[in-house]
Structures are given as C-alpha cells and as structure tokens.
Amino acid sequence: MSPRRSVADALGTRSAILGRSVAIASAEGLEGLTIGRLATELGMSKSGVLGHFGSKEALQLAVLDRAGEIFRTEVWEPVVAAAPGLVRLRALCEAWISYLERGVFPGGCFFVAAAHEFDGRPGPVRGAVEARFDTWRARLTKEAGRAVAAGDLPGSTDPDQLVFELLGLVMALNHAIQLHRDPRAATRARHAVRARLET
Template sequence: MSPRKSAAEALGTRSAILDRSVAIASLEGLEGLTIGRLAGELGMSKSGVLGHFGSKEALQLAVLDRAADIFLAEVWVPARPAAPGLHRLRELCEAWISYLDRGVFPGGCFFVAAAHEFDGREGPVRDAIEARFDGWRGRLRKEARRAAEAGDLPVGTDAEQLAFELLGLIMALNHSIQLHRDPEAAGRARRAVHARLSG
C-alpha cells in the first residue's frame, strides 16, 4: 500500500467517524458520543477510533468543526453573494430558517443544542461553542451595521441589539420545531424577520 493511499484511507475513516458522530451528537448531545459506541456502529476497534483523535474531548472539538462546516455551507454560502448590508442580512435569515425547517441536523440546530448542553460548564468544548456563537453574532452585527449606515434600516438602529433579537428569534424557531413540532413555525419566523428588517 502506498503512503498516499494509506493517508487517503485514514482521512476517509476520520471523515466517516465525524459524520456518524455529528448525527449522534445532534440528537443525544456531545456527551452522548462514546468511543465504544462509535467503534461498534462503524465496525472498528476502540483504539482504531481513538487513534484518529486521541481523546473524547478532541473528538468533540472535531465534531464541532464538522458541524460548523455544515452550518456555513447551508447558511453562509447561499447568502454570501448577496449585496452586503440589508439584502445579505435578509438572505442570511432566510437560509438560516430554511436550514432549520429542512432538518439539516436531525436534532435541530446543532449549536443551540450544544450551547444548552455546555453553557454552564468550563473547558475547551464550551469555549469552542461560545466562539462559534460570537463569530456568528459578529457576522449579523456587521451586516446590520452596514444596513444602518446605508440608510436601509431606521436611523439609530442598534446593530448589537438587532443581532441579539435575530439570534433569539432563530432559537425560538428551533424550539418550536423541535419541541412543539409546529408546522407553522418557519412561516412565523419569516414574518418576524420581515417585520424586524423592514426599513
């Protein structure tokens, strides 16, 4: 076996472990990931699974990275071509609502669930979750500020406040879909976004 093929196979195995881990963690939380369970489901040895990450914490951090890649592909990439400011902010919100409405992750928004699981803890996993939220809130704040500066939002619009409200709205949508199975939730969220972002 050539070194190149061996490295490619290792990457493929690592990717398969992460894909399964994201699916499990979406429904059962990051603490629901166990090396033994993953080994059994993937037909691997425990040492084979652990060898790709080194520790459960490293696995959890890698799962967060994979989930973030999926989120960005679903929400940021579709909105990125839009003109900066209000138009992009609206596109971001629409892609964000669609991501939840389509059930990209079986357990709803991966990061909302992870935040509830780790927000009262300390350590690298909690810090990584917080950093993801901070980055996303910063993106919303940046687009809100651009929209306000362009005159597309009312004079005096507080970009930080608007980002806070949009985050809260999407968390409420996630809750309505996951807990209440409300078929009208996405429509309600779209109406709320439209009302909040009307110039």
Template sequence: MSPRHSAAEARRTRERIIERGVDVASVEGLEGLTIGRLAADLGISKSGLLGHFGTKQALQLAALERAAVIFDREVWRPASGATPGLPRLRAVCDAWISYLVRGVFPGGCLFVSSTFEQDGRTGPVRALLRRQFRAWQRRLTAEIRTAVRTGDLPADTDPDQLVFELYGVMMSLNHTTQLAPTPEAPTQATRAITRLLSPP
C-alpha cells in the first residue's frame, strides 16, 4: 500500500472510531468509552485502535470535540443566516429543540449527560467540557445583547439570567425526551421559549 493510501485509510479508521465513540458516549457516558469496547464494536484490534488513541482520555476528548462539531452543524448553522439579535436567537432555539427531538445523538444530548457525569471531577475532559459550555454561553449572550440594543428585548434584560433560563428549558426537554417521552414536550418547550423571548 502506498503512503498516500495508507494515510487515507488511517484517517477513515480514525473517523470510524470517533463516530462510534460519540454514539457510545451519548448512551453510556464518557466512561463507557474504552479501548476494548470500541475495538470490539468496530472489529479492529486493540493495538490498532491504540495507534490512533493511546488512552481512554484521548478517546473522550475526541468524542467531545466531534460532538461540538455536530452540535454546531445542527443548531448554530441553521440559524446563522437569520438577522442578528432576536430573530437569530429564536432560530437558534427552534434548531436546538429540533436537535433534541430528532435524537441527533442516540442517547440524547451528549453535553447534558457529560455535564452530570463530570460533576465534581477535575482534569482535561471536564476542562474541555467547560470551555465548550462557556463558548455556547457567549454566543447566546451576544445575540441577547444585540436584541437589547435593537429594542427587541427589554432594556433591563439580564443576559446571563436569560441564558440560564434558556438552558433550563432545553435540559428539561432533553430529560423528558429521554426518560418519559410525550408528544406535548416539544410544544411545551416552544411555549416556554416564546415567553422568555417575548418583546417588550
């Protein structure tokens, strides 16, 4: 096999590992990602998998990084063309609800489950999860501030409080969807978001 083909095959194998890792982590948690588990699932040797990810922690970090790419594709990009401020914020929330209801990750939002799993822990995995969380908070906060400047939201709106409440709606929808699915849940989430984002 030529070096070019060998490199291409290595990239494809790495992609398969990451894709499977994201699916496993969404159902079983980041701790469910093990070298042996993924090697068996994908029909490759442990040594072959170790050539791509030498440690369980490296697998966990790669899964979180890929999950962020998927979340961005499913939630932010569909809304990115909307007018900045309240129209974009509403579009983001619509896409966010759709992402949860459609089950983009087989076990529900990987970030929600990972947040609970990493509570009270320290280390690179929690640090990456925190950075990802903060980055999404900043995006939402920026849109809220724009909506306030344009008069689409009240001047006394507290962006941090509003982001907190938006997260609460989405986490509730994720839990309901995963634990006790009801056809009313998406509508209830939409109504809650509409109240939170009502203009003055």
C-alpha cells in the first residue's frame, strides 16, 4: 500500500469515527461517547479507534470541531454573501432557525446540548464549548453593531442586549422542538425575531 493511500484511508476512518460520534453525542451527550461503543458500531478495535485521537477528551474536542464545521456550513456559509448589517443579521437568524427546524443534528442544537452538559465542569471541553458560543455571539454582535451604525436599527439599540435576546429566543426554539415537539415552534420563533428586528 502506498503512503498516499495509507494517509487517505486513515483520514477516511477518522472522518467515519467523527461522523458517528457527532450523531451519538448530539442525542446522548459527549459523555455518551465511549471508545468501546464506537469500536463495536464501526467494526473496529478499541485501539484502532483510540489511535486516531489518543484519549476520550481529544475525541470530544474533535467532535466539537466537526460539529462546528457542520454548523458553519448550515448557518454561516449560506448567508456570508448577504449585505453586512441588518440584512445579514436577519439572514443569520433565519438560517439558525432553519438549522433547528430541519433537525440537522438529531438531538437539536449540538452546542446547546454540550453547554448543558459541561457548563458546570471545568476543563478543556467546557472551554471549547464556551469558545464556540463566544465566537457565535461575537459574529451576531458585529452584525447588530453594523445595523445600528448604518441606521437600520434605532441608535438606542444595545447590540449586546439584542444578541442576548436573540440567543434566548433560539434556545427557547430548541427547547420547544426537542422537548415539546411543538410543530409551531419555528413559526413562533420567526415571528419573535421579526418583531425584535423591526426598525
């Protein structure tokens, strides 16, 4: 086997492990990931799974990275070409709602679930979850600030407060979809976001 083929095979195996891990962690939490379970489900040895990551914590961090890539593909990339400011902020909110409505992750928002699981635990995984939220909040706040500066939102608008409220609305949507299976939840969320972003 050529070195090039060997590297490709290793990357393919790692990708398969991460894909299955994201699905499990979305529904059962990052702590639900065990090397033994992944080995059984993927038809691998435990050492074969572990060899790609080195530790369960490293696997969890890699899963967070993969989930972040999926979120970026689903929510940020479709709207990156939108005009900065209010137009992009509205588009981001719609893509965010759609991501939950379509059940991109079987357990709802991957990062809300991870935050609930790790917000009370110190360590690298908690830090990585917090960093993801910080990055997302900063992106939304930047667009809100641009909208205020352009006069598309009232000058009295506090971008940090606005983003706090938008985060709350979407977390409520996630809760309504996952716990209550509310078929009108996405419509309610869209109505709430539209009302909050009226100029």
